[in-house]
Amino acid sequence: MTLSSKTTKKNATQHKHPRYVDCDNCSMQAICQPIGSDNQAIDLTNNYLTRRVEVSTEQSSSLPLNQSTDAILFEQAKPLTAIFAVCSGTFKLCQKNDEGVERIVGFRFPGELMAEDALFLETYNYSAVALGDNSVCEVFVDSLSACSQLAPELQQNLIQLLTKQSYEQQRNAQAITGKKSADCLLAAFLLNICQRNAKHSGNETTIELTISRQDIACFLGMRRETLSRLLSKFQHEQLISLNGKQLTLLSLNHLKQLSNQ
Amino acid sequence: MTLSSKTTKKNATQHKHPRYVDCDNCSMQAICQPIGSDNQAIDLTNNYLTRRVEVSTEQSSSLPLNQSTDAILFEQAKPLTAIFAVCSGTFKLCQKNDEGVERIVGFRFPGELMAEDALFLETYNYSAVALGDNSVCEVFVDSLSACSQLAPELQQNLIQLLTKQSYEQQRNAQAITGKKSADCLLAAFLLNICQRNAKHSGNETTIELTISRQDIACFLGMRRETLSRLLSKFQHEQLISLNGKQLTLLSLNHLKQLSNQ
DNA sequence: CTCTTTTATTGATCTACATCAAATTTAAAC
DNA sequence: GTTTAAATTTGATGTAGATCAATAAAAGAG
16 A cells, blocks of 8 residues: 555556545535634644545555555554545445454545544544545544634534434445345445435446445445346346446436335 | 323333333433532533433323324434433334335334434434333433533533444444344344343343334344244244243353354 | 234245356456 | 456356245233
């Protein structure tokens, strides 16, 4: 993994033009805004409170040949030092349960937060892994609590943000748990990720699917073979189209209908 | 439904001696304690901040014959006025999703909280239904925010409590979602409810199962027939014993082993 | 107590998804 | 570019759990 704290994008190929999310469309806004506004004293602290970081799946030169690390942004059970907002790319969140079985508990797209649910805990609840070359905004918890003293509205915003996030996460989880059939589940998932991406991309029907089939299947609790068959079926039924990593939802209505079953 | 604000227990039969949870074993302690402690000014407010309420599944005399309401403590989407701690009995939490499909999202036992996750929202996230004759402690949010001004530690406790609860709920949800086979799921569920009841009853292997088969099956995402078959199987395999509503876990080790698969 | 209604259990069958296995495509290494 | 490895798709088969149906046991009503 490589963490470079300046915004120079490594390995940028012609078609890989990373789309950085606008601060206006970022969930961290509730925290960043009161700090950066009219209060000059706090504005000064801005530099150490938050910084942009690149996270890329590069092979580290310090490692033995043919071994590359996953691009782990933070690890479950390690001390929590910062919370994050995704600027570009996709992250997967993995959690080991008490028995050591690992599960994918969610994905995060630009403008969405990571680790905010552990803000008042000592350690991270889950690990975050970058899928491809990503970037994040990092907000240090020490600085955050220091700033809370100075900006009274920050404290209130923080609580409301956490409650809202927790609620949304619960709803997302429910959308998965409640479904019985696999096609229903997949339809709900595809609609969900496209909708979340639309918030910053503006396009509700097309996304670049950086998540592997294996990871999608794991998240949805089905086998990759089943997922593969379903994706094929959806294509035959003209519900979606897939070329390369480009996924397009062809019939939002039918998919919505399917997801409600 | 009947709400009576004093602690006289209605319909108390010989074997139905309700076991009220001790404040020391209640999750609301973090809120109640700073208020009721040395601060005299806040101690005075205690009366209107929190009160004990009975919730029983009685037939209301104001209703037509043969019609009894469910004992709904609070309803999803209605304005949030208070949060609750279970004193005695069991509650089920139901949530309708956007499409109007209702699911059971959890159960609450003595010492556990309800609606605390919506504390900073406007409305309840789910409905709470009493299973039998229950009692709760009610904490009014208006009074709570008023007290927060007076007791500085309350605010901090509140945030920590919410974060902790959200985390525990997530773990509970994961314990269910991750499992593949139904027996594994049921084993995990039985262990979970017994463990949670043990916190106040002291007995980790026996509980009074007030939840109907239908509700358990619904919560676990299986059909009642499947649940019934599994309970029979577990009995034959000497993993549990069931007489009436009395459930006893006969082999914690085997159940734990089963739940880890 | 008896009668009625609800809830729970057991049986027979059917289907969606898992599993095993092989082919194909895509990506990485050289 | 070529070679190798990994990821994905498609096929054949088995099984867990859903569904339909019929008892059996509790729980209420009178």
